[in-house]
Amino acid sequence: MSLIDVQDVWYSYGNRVMALNGVSLRIEPKETIALIGQNGGGKTTLAKQFNGLLKPTKGRVLVKGVGTGEVPANRLALTVGYVFQNPSHQIFSSKVWDEVAFGPKNAGLAPQEVEARTKWAIEAVGLSGFEQTHPYDLDYGKMKLLTIASIMSIKPEVYCLDEPTTGQDHQGRRRVAELIQSLNDAGSTVIVITHDMKFVAEVVKRIVLVAEGKIVADGHTREIFEKTDTLAGAQIRPPQITQLAHALAGCGVRPDSMTVREAADSIAGMISGRKGHSLRHA
Amino acid sequence: MPTDDASVRVEGLIYGYPGHAPILHDINMKVMKGEMFGIIGPNGAGKSTLCKALNGLVPHFYGGTYGGSVIVSGMDAMKHTVAELSLRVGLVFQEPTNQFSGVSTRVDEEVAFGMSMMGFDRHEMSSRITDALKQVGLEGLEDRSPYELSGGQQQRLAIATVLAVRPEVIVMDEPTAQLDPVGKTEVLETMHALNKEGYTIIVAEHEIEELATFADRIMALNEGRIMMEGSTRGVLTQIDQLRKMGVDPPSVTELSHLLADKTALRPEKYPITLEEAIALYRDLLGETLR
Numbered sequence: 001m002s003l004i005d006v007q008d009v010w011y012s013y014g015n016r017v018m019a020l021n022g023v024s025l026r027i028e029p030k031e032t033i034a035l036i037g038q039n040g041g042g043k044t045t046l047a048k049q050f051n052g053l054l055k056p057t058k059g060r061v062l063v064k065g066v067g068t069g070e071v072p073a074n075r076l077a078l079t080v081g082y083v084f085q086n087p088s089h090q091i092f093s094s095k096v097w098d099e100v101a102f103g104p105k106n107a108g109l110a111p112q113e114v115e116a117r118t119k120w121a122i123e124a125v126g127l128s129g130f131e132q133t134h135p136y137d138l139d140y141g142k143m144k145l146l147t148i149a150s151i152m153s154i155k156p157e158v159y160c161l162d163e164p165t166t167g168q169d170h171q172g173r174r175r176v177a178e179l180i181q182s183l184n185d186a187g188s189t190v191i192v193i194t195h196d197m198k199f200v201a202e203v204v205k206r207i208v209l210v211a212e213g214k215i216v217a218d219g220h221t222r223e224i225f226e227k228t229d230t231l232a233g234a235q236i237r238p239p240q241i242t243q244l245a246h247a248l249a250g251c252g253v254r255p256d257s258m259t260v261r262e263a264a265d266s267i268a269g270m271i272s273g274r275k276g277h278s279l280r281h282a
Numbered sequence: 283m284p285t286d287d288a289s290v291r292v293e294g295l296i297y298g299y300p301g302h303a304p305i306l307h308d309i310n311m312k313v314m315k316g317e318m319f320g321i322i323g324p325n326g327a328g329k330s331t332l333c334k335a336l337n338g339l340v341p342h343f344y345g346g347t348y349g350g351s352v353i354v355s356g357m358d359a360m361k362h363t364v365a366e367l368s369l370r371v372g373l374v375f376q377e378p379t380n381q382f383s384g385v386s387t388r389v390d391e392e393v394a395f396g397m398s399m400m401g402f403d404r405h406e407m408s409s410r411i412t413d414a415l416k417q418v419g420l421e422g423l424e425d426r427s428p429y430e431l432s433g434g435q436q437q438r439l440a441i442a443t444v445l446a447v448r449p450e451v452i453v454m455d456e457p458t459a460q461l462d463p464v465g466k467t468e469v470l471e472t473m474h475a476l477n478k479e480g481y482t483i484i485v486a487e488h489e490i491e492e493l494a495t496f497a498d499r500i501m502a503l504n505e506g507r508i509m510m511e512g513s514t515r516g517v518l519t520q521i522d523q524l525r526k527m528g529v530d531p532p533s534v535t536e537l538s539h540l541l542a543d544k545t546a547l548r549p550e551k552y553p554i555t556l557e558e559a560i561a562l563y564r565d566l567l568g569e570t571l572r
Contacts, residue, residue: 038462038463038464039432039433039462039464039465040432139325139326140325141325166459166460167325167459167460168325169324169325169488169528169529170324170525170528170529170530171324171528172325173530195462195463198533235463235464236463237463239533240491240532240533240534240556241533241534241537243556244533244534244537244556244559244560244563247556247560247564248560248563248564248567251563251564251567251568252567253563253567260533260536260537260540261540263537264537264540264541264544267537267541267545267547267563267567268541268544268545270567271545271546271547272545
């Protein structure tokens with residue numbers, strides 16, 4: 001049994017236009033997945049099916065074998081946590097601590113457990129010291145980290161993060177990357193909706209490309225970044241380093257290099273393999 | 283007043299929001315007419331505040347402690363109102379909907395709104411609306427609601443509302459941060475085209491790899507101070523300094539430095555764009571394999 005099983009799902013927001021056109025997808029425990037594609041293509045609509053925020057117009061979504069239509073959304077939220085793109089759609093407490101404590105408290109956990117989880121989540125996202133701060137006094141990057149903490153305290157099995165790196169600088173991006181890594185190491189499945197391909201290359205193992213309400217590609221990150229035509233059709237560019245590797249494939253560079261380190265190793269390997277040949281200095 | 287070709291001249295600018303310690307310290311910058319000038323730095327570095335100081339919102343709207351001088355298009359920001367300054371310098375915000383008046387139901391009305399506040403006559407307004415929408419590639423969408431446009435279109439509309447006034451300088455505060463890749467490309471191309479038309483453009487931007495392709499000069503801010511300033515190549519190839527202040531250099535620049543450490547591939551000129559890197563390594567590696 002898959003953790004999440006999306007079976008031929010169609011969805012319409014009430015007009016005649018279908019936002020999802022027969023999507024099927026299985027998500028297993030301990031995966032890291034990026035939902036990518038242009039805005040308006042159906043990524044967020046698909047992600048909101050995972051925890052019953054939206055219910056299929058046709059088809060069904062099973063979470064641990066149970067249809068999302070058969071369980072109230074607040075119970076599903078204990079299994080599949082959803083972090084909205086815009087923090088102000090999610091934050092409603094006047095203190096960081098209360099915001100993070102809300103989920104476990106609402107789930108009826110014992111006070112000591114609520115406190116332990118709140119403390120843990122705040123620490124994990126690096127907001128220790130801000131417990132009594134008003135969420136809107138945090139900068140945008142920290143506010144986004146707070147919204148992740150407020151889902152972590154529920155300890156869901158699946159995290160859905162909508163655009164977690166938007167508005168984050170280098171340090172914020174790195175913190176989100178480390179967070180996803182540690183949640184995944186601890187056994188959670190993490191799904192990110194993102195336009196940040198460099199982030200995807202560094203953090204995520206599987207890509208699901210959504211366009212016009214359909215899944216147009218689904219596979220290992222490295223494999224999907226190889227499908228340059230499919231990506232171009234969805235107006236997505238792989239990371240700069242992958243584009244460089246593609247362009248240099250004719251010189252012998254591994255075209256599937258996804259990070260600076262990989263590309264450097266590939267090029268350095270080529271050079272050391274050809275010692276004795278003279279190197280021209282540019 | 284200096285009579286050189288500077289569009290913007292900032293000298294010894296110090297600024298703090300009311301009740302707060304200074305967020306900008308001793309900022310000196312000069313941006314020439316027609317230049318594309320990038321401002322980079324981590325969140326909280328003071329980029330947005332500096333943008334607001336260029337059109338007078340700092341200090342006129344926010345108050346606070348202010349020292350030094352900001353001269354934009356020959357006008358001292360301290361001595362002129364935001365309305366007067368807005369004829370010469372337009373500010374585009376990160377979130378386009380923050381720029382919209384909220385009362386216009388049509389794209390063309392939105393462009394007209396700012397001008398009508400400034401007392402332009404109807405005939406003049408109409409020709410300026412046509413021109414501005416054309417410049418940002420929104421012609422044909424005059425009767426659409428600003429709120430049913432895509433993110434990239436909304437940001438281009440925000441640019442059009444500023445353009446219609448025909449300022450000399452356009453300042454943009456992370457104009458692509460909230461956009462998807464298509465929207466980002468639309469806005470960056472618009473920015474580039476306007477610069478080619480002669481507008482002086484100052485842009486705070488996180489997209490370093492994009493900035494590398496079109497900025498003439500870059501200034502790096504950290505904790506309210508200028509850390510680096512110079513040609514785009516000069517700044518973006520200082521990868522250790524960039525990393526230290528929490529900014530990711532372009533991937534190709536990182537690669538070329540890493541290879542220079544590991545191998546004998548030491549270019550005379552480190553690449554900052556994809557195109558440069560492709561040309562460089564095709565040359566170097568092609569030679570190696572021969």
